[in-house]
Each structure stands twice: as structure tokens, then as C-alpha cells.
Amino acid sequence: MVLPEMLDVEALSVAYGANRVLHGVSLSVPKGEMIALLGSSGCGKTTLLRAISGFTAVESGIIRLAGRDVTKLPPEKRDTGMVFQSYALWPHMTVAQNIGYGLKLRGKSKSDIAAAVTRLTGMLGLAGLEQRPVTQLSGGQRQRVALGRVLAINPSLLLLDEPLSNLDARIRLKVRHEIKAIQRELGLTAVMVTHDREEAMVMADRIVVMADGRISQIGTPEDVYLRPASAFVARFMGAENHLRMTARRGDGGIAVAAGPANGPAMLADRPGLAMGVVDAFFRAEAATLVDLGHETRNGILLAGRIVQSSYPGGTYRYAVAVGDDQYLIDDIVRRSPGDAVAVHLPDDALYLFPPQAEA
Amino acid sequence: MKPLRLGLQGLILGIAAFFILGPVVNLALWAVAEQWFFPHKLPLVYGFKYWETVFRPTGNAVGSLVTSILIALWTVVACLAVSIPAGYALARRSLPFRALLMLAFLLPQAFPSVAVYINVARIFYSLGLNGTIAGVVLVHTVHALVYSVWITTAAFAAVDRDLESAARDLGAAPLRVFMTVTLPLAAPGVIASAIFVFLESLDEFTGTYFVGVPDVTTLPLLMFNASMQGNYQIASITALILLVPSIAFMLVVERFLKADVLAKVGA
Missing domain, CATH: 3.40.50.300 (P-loop containing nucleotide triphosphate hydrolases)
Known part of the structure; x- marks a missing residue:
């Protein structure tokens, strides 16, 4: 029993x-x-x-x-x-x-x-x-x-x-x-x-x-x-940053097509996820800022510009404009508003879901 | 500008004082006047001769006082017996026509009292209640119920529901919750309502006149009879006696009735 x-x-x-x-x-x-x-x-x-x-x-x-x-x-x-x-x-x-x-x-x-x-x-x-x-x-x-x-x-x-x-x-x-x-x-x-x-x-x-x-x-x-x-x-657990992208399955993973802000990228497969338009969510602290021109095989790079910076303690918090969107990114390196940067989103920091009606 | 304003304030204060204190001073003068007649502005002879008359064992002042207090106490008991359950229900349950029920208790005050009491007296007469203490208590109860119900409703409404929920959650049945949590917390308001009822009953005249006379004589009736007979000294002294509990209880009520309860009266 x-x-x-x-x-x-x-x-x-x-x-x-x-x-x-x-x-x-x-x-x-x-x-x-x-x-x-x-x-x-x-x-x-x-x-x-x-x-x-x-x-x-x-x-x-x-x-x-x-x-x-x-x-x-x-x-x-x-x-x-x-x-x-x-x-x-x-x-x-x-x-x-x-x-x-x-x-x-x-x-x-x-x-x-x-x-x-x-x-x-x-x-x-x-x-x-x-x-x-x-x-x-x-x-x-x-x-x-x-x-x-x-x-x-x-x-x-x-x-x-x-x-x-x-x-x-x-x-x-x-x-x-x-x-x-x-x-x-x-x-x-x-x-x-x-x-x-x-x-x-x-x-x-x-x-x-x-x-x-x-x-x-x-x-x-x-x-x-x-x-x-x-x-x-x-989102509720803190992955408030939201990126919409187009993806398809291929080569044993998910191929992300180049978008207005992001370059092409290969991500590990998420079984069961429908392809096409996909919403990605990530946390401020899971992303990092790198210089433009940086290359990586892990995850996605977004080209943007810092519009605001603050220091809540531990790391700096940047508001980065990417296309029409703005993301909050934490990084330990001190940068200034106006700097052109790339946002690096490692593969495991990205939570992918089918697009939501209101998202 | 400033002296004018001060003067105006003084004038208004003076008028207010005259209307509030004037009758009381007149009363106090009559209570100690042994001789006072027109056109003299002040009594001619002062003394306590009439006090002796009022308090003389053969005089009916003491008897009326006892009757008055007895009736007032029973009225308090009767009112609380209705207003504690009614107030709790009105404060806690979502009753249909709640506002209408609250207004219903106001009805006895809304109609011309003489008309109401003449008919009450007729009905009581056929029931054998005329001229009995019970009859007078009943009339006073109906009259005072509005204060009693409204104030107790406010007192119960001011008790935070979570406090009752916490007791139930720990295993107390509803009646136990009421006795150990709700009632003790509403007690100041309930006591205040009891005091209001007591004072209302003590002062009540019209109903007592139609239902109680001639067998039941309360202090207000005694006062009325004395005035009608031109016996202003007796009337004034009786009035002063009536003032004592009023003032004493007002001081108590003022301490008991907190702002949060007052804010909910009639709501």
C-alpha cells in the first residue's frame, strides 16, 4: 500500500x-x-x-x-x-x-x-x-x-x-x-x-x-x-528579457536565422519545440557584454548600444538598445552609455518557447 | 482686521455659551431658590429647603428614581438581547436588504412620537401591559433599539475577521470564537451602546407618559408633574439628579468609543 x-x-x-x-x-x-x-x-x-x-x-x-x-x-x-x-x-x-x-x-x-x-x-x-x-x-x-x-x-x-x-x-x-x-x-x-x-x-x-x-x-x-x-x-523566474527570432531544425540542432539584430547561430536542440517563429527569454545576469566583432560558437550575439548604466552592487547593470528593443544586462566590466557593444547570450541561458499571443 | 475677527469669535462663543449654559444656570438657580418671583432677575431667598422635600422618605422622588433606574436597566438588558445577535449578523453576514434592516430600527424615531405612543398605549391596554414596568420597558426598548443596534453593528464590524478565522483555524467552533474573540473585542462598543440605551431610557418621557401613567412614575414624569404644578424648585432638583448619570456616563463613553468604531456607525 x-x-x-x-x-x-x-x-x-x-x-x-x-x-x-x-x-x-x-x-x-x-x-x-x-x-x-x-x-x-x-x-x-x-x-x-x-x-x-x-x-x-x-x-x-x-x-x-x-x-x-x-x-x-x-x-x-x-x-x-x-x-x-x-x-x-x-x-x-x-x-x-x-x-x-x-x-x-x-x-x-x-x-x-x-x-x-x-x-x-x-x-x-x-x-x-x-x-x-x-x-x-x-x-x-x-x-x-x-x-x-x-x-x-x-x-x-x-x-x-x-x-x-x-x-x-x-x-x-x-x-x-x-x-x-x-x-x-x-x-x-x-x-x-x-x-x-x-x-x-x-x-x-x-x-x-x-x-x-x-x-x-x-x-x-x-x-x-x-x-x-x-x-x-x-519570465516570472526572472528571465524578463525577450527576443523574437526565426529558427529551424538542422545539423543536429536548432539553426537560428540572422535577424535585424542577431547574427546566425546554432543552438542545441530543444526536443518538442515547434520551429518557425520562436521566443527566447534570458536573465540579465546570464548574458554578458562583449566588444563588437567578437565571435563565438556558443549561443547568440546581438549588436547594440548601451543607453544607461547603473551599479546595484556586485556587477554593473546596463540597459542595452538592440534594434527597437531594450535589454537589461549585468556585466562586471565597466562601460559607458553610448558604447557600441555586442550582447552575448550563451546557449544554456536561452529559454525557447513558441510565441505567445501577448508576448 | 484682527480685533474685529477676535470680537466676532467672542460674540459667537458668547451666544453659544448663552444657549447651552443659560438653561443650566437657570436650572441651578431654581434648585437653590426658596423665593423667586417676577420681576426679580435673581432669587430673593436662597436655600436647600426643597432638596429636603425631594429627598424626604415620604416624597416620591426617591421612589421615582428607583423606578427609573430599574426600567433603564431592564431596557438595557432587552436591547442587548436583540442588538448583540442582530449587530453581529448585520456586521458579518451578507444579509439581503441590509440597509433596509438598518433603517427599520430607525422607524420608531421617524414617526411623530405622540401618534405612535397613543396607538401603542391602545394596544398595550388590550394586552394588560398599560401601567406596568414591563410595558414601559418595552416602549423604551423599541425607542432605544436604533442606537443599540447601530452601535453594536459598528463594534462588531470593527473586529478584524482574521482574528476570528485564526481562532476557528486552531479548532474553536463558531460560538466559542464569538465568546472568546469577537465579543471581548467588541465589548467597548457594546458597553457604549448599553450606556446610550440607559441614558435614553432614563430621559424618556413621551412613551412613559402614555403607557406608564398613572401607575408607573419615573423621574421625568415627576419633573413634568412638578413643573405643571408650578413647582419649579422640585422640577429643577429632579432635573439636576437626571444630569448626574448623563454626565458621568458621557465621560465613560467618550473613553470607550474609539474612532474606528464611531466611523462605522450606521455604515
Whole structure:
């Protein structure tokens, strides 16, 4: 017998009135894994989380938690623990009362609750703050109380709704790793919602990229970053530069015809890709700038001119005009606006997809 | 320019003060006047003779005060019994005709009160409610319900839904969520509405007059009778007694009602 997944979502559809926001989403999360639902606002990631937690009614489909069908159960009967984006701490209670709430509901004795609160505040670095009203805590402390309140009931599934979005940028980087460490140490199964690509990459074992109420791709951070399954995922994962070109199969690879800006080139074959007009996407940091006249057998060269340069740290960032398009390219060599340069796009930096209607 | 403006401001302030403080000063003077008649601008003899009359055990002021407070307390209980569930439902559920329901509670105030109460009295008479405390409480409740429902609705609406969701997520059934999260957080607004209702009931005259007289005598009725008999001292002293809870509670309400709740009243 195959062990059931901790969370199993099958062909889930959710509609608000006539407006359907989830279109048959399927997803499985094994025990101990943390996944991130990643997408821009309105993609349905929060709706999926709320459907799993029971706050949003499901139109069709099944949600199983630890093998149990919970699709029709109210939130309090599902064994989930959610950290809200707003933290949703109860302002009329102290830290200890917030953390102990779930245990009190479960009829635990006062001494058991106190012991659990002490253990959790110790683990979360909140020791000594037990009797503080939560209104007197900093943002980072509130976030940890929200986490502790959920961890106290040891839920089958931890749900995190944009857990870091209300924190200062500097604290956020640290808290990411703290949450990840706690999740791994306790072996928690977790689903996180975020719109921050890096946050998802750092925290999740697998990333679920969503768009328009559908799943675009599920995979490890490396998968979705290095092997995007669609033009949307490529762009969302940072390959924002877009080049349209004409290509055909031949000589064991893909032959790119010379275009208005690019010279002819040979690329390794991408099996299954239809030839003709092809859209290529690449990241600023995957391309380099070389002098005009440079020759290479790896990838494509574009002739252009630098129109803007800036230094965000580490490398220079150039806006390079190529024909009518402008690309952002990172390079370690300092150059000046106005310089004529060639943009070198190595073969493995290019993600090729059939042309999109709007692209 | 500047002195003119200052003068104008002073004049407006003075007029306002006259209209607000004038009657109160007159009241205070009458309360301590033992002899005062036309054409004298001020009382001729000052003293506390009438205070003794009012508070004398045989006088009916103390009895009326007790009746008034009793009625006001029951009115608060009756109003809260309606407005806590109604306010929660109006704030949380997407009810059809929500705006209409909110307006419905305003109806008793919209019609000429004498016309309404004459008919209420007729109906109560056939039900045997005329001249009973219960009848007066009922009339006060209907009258005060609009404040009560509107303020509690605002108080519940001001409670962040995520706070309730968090409790449910941790395993609390809806009633438990209401008792441990929603109600405690809405409590300041609910208390404020209770105070409003209490004061409304304490001051209510018309309804009590038609439904309660002659068996139920509240302070406002006592005051009215005293004035009608030309007994301005008794009327003034009663009025001063009525002022005490009003001022005390206003100070409390001002502390309890936060801006975020006030902003949602009637919304």
C-alpha cells in the first residue's frame, strides 16, 4: 500500500459567484515537505490556501489531509494551522494566552499549557515576554507569536500566508531561514503562499508556480529556475528579457536565422519545440557584454548600444538598445552609455518557447 | 482686521455659551431658590429647603428614581438581547436588504412620537401591559433599539475577521470564537451602546407618559408633574439628579468609543 500524501488536492475548482478563480488544481505534498505557492496577485494562490484551510468553499474537487477527506469540513475540524499575513494575534490576550489558546480549546491542564508555552517561547526566542500584551511586541516578535500559536497544536499541515510580507526587508532575510529551520527540525508539512520568488526559492522544497487559477509548473527551485516549463514561468523566474527570432531544425540542432539584430547561430536542440517563429527569454545576469566583432560558437550575439548604466552592487547593470528593443544586462566590466557593444547570450541561458499571443 | 475677527469669535462663543449654559444656570438657580418671583432677575431667598422635600422618605422622588433606574436597566438588558445577535449578523453576514434592516430600527424615531405612543398605549391596554414596568420597558426598548443596534453593528464590524478565522483555524467552533474573540473585542462598543440605551431610557418621557401613567412614575414624569404644578424648585432638583448619570456616563463613553468604531456607525 502506498502511504497517503499528507496533503492531496485533486481537481480543485473554486468560484466566487460567477467568477471562477481556481480551475481544477491538483497537488500532492508528502509528509515533511514545504511547498511554496508562487504567483503574482490574483493568480489564485491565496484562494488555494484558504480552500485548504476551509475558509473558502469549494466548487468541485477533493482535499485530503493525512488521507482523510476534509473537503466539506469546517476550518475547526481540519487539522491545519495557519499563520496569517496580518498575524491575526488577539490584542486582548497576552503572548502566553495567544500561544496557549489552541491547547486550552483541547482541554489541556493549566500546567501542561504553561509548559508548552515555555517550551515554544524558548524555541522562538520569546522567553520572558510571556505576560506581555501582544500589542507591545515588534513586528518580528508578533510573527513568532503567530507561529508559536500554530505550532502549539502540532497541526498536520502548517499554512503560511505571505508570512514575511509585513517584516522589514532586513529581518525578513533572517526569519526566512528561521522558519525553514523550525519546519525542518519538527518535520512539519507546510504550504506557504508568497509572491516573492527568492523567498519561495530559499524556503520551499518544491515550488508551485501559479497563473490565472492554474498551476504553471511544479518543481524544485532548480527545476523552475533552470528549466521553466513555459514562457510565463521563465519570465516570472526572472528571465524578463525577450527576443523574437526565426529558427529551424538542422545539423543536429536548432539553426537560428540572422535577424535585424542577431547574427546566425546554432543552438542545441530543444526536443518538442515547434520551429518557425520562436521566443527566447534570458536573465540579465546570464548574458554578458562583449566588444563588437567578437565571435563565438556558443549561443547568440546581438549588436547594440548601451543607453544607461547603473551599479546595484556586485556587477554593473546596463540597459542595452538592440534594434527597437531594450535589454537589461549585468556585466562586471565597466562601460559607458553610448558604447557600441555586442550582447552575448550563451546557449544554456536561452529559454525557447513558441510565441505567445501577448508576448 | 484682527480685533474685529477676535470680537466676532467672542460674540459667537458668547451666544453659544448663552444657549447651552443659560438653561443650566437657570436650572441651578431654581434648585437653590426658596423665593423667586417676577420681576426679580435673581432669587430673593436662597436655600436647600426643597432638596429636603425631594429627598424626604415620604416624597416620591426617591421612589421615582428607583423606578427609573430599574426600567433603564431592564431596557438595557432587552436591547442587548436583540442588538448583540442582530449587530453581529448585520456586521458579518451578507444579509439581503441590509440597509433596509438598518433603517427599520430607525422607524420608531421617524414617526411623530405622540401618534405612535397613543396607538401603542391602545394596544398595550388590550394586552394588560398599560401601567406596568414591563410595558414601559418595552416602549423604551423599541425607542432605544436604533442606537443599540447601530452601535453594536459598528463594534462588531470593527473586529478584524482574521482574528476570528485564526481562532476557528486552531479548532474553536463558531460560538466559542464569538465568546472568546469577537465579543471581548467588541465589548467597548457594546458597553457604549448599553450606556446610550440607559441614558435614553432614563430621559424618556413621551412613551412613559402614555403607557406608564398613572401607575408607573419615573423621574421625568415627576419633573413634568412638578413643573405643571408650578413647582419649579422640585422640577429643577429632579432635573439636576437626571444630569448626574448623563454626565458621568458621557465621560465613560467618550473613553470607550474609539474612532474606528464611531466611523462605522450606521455604515
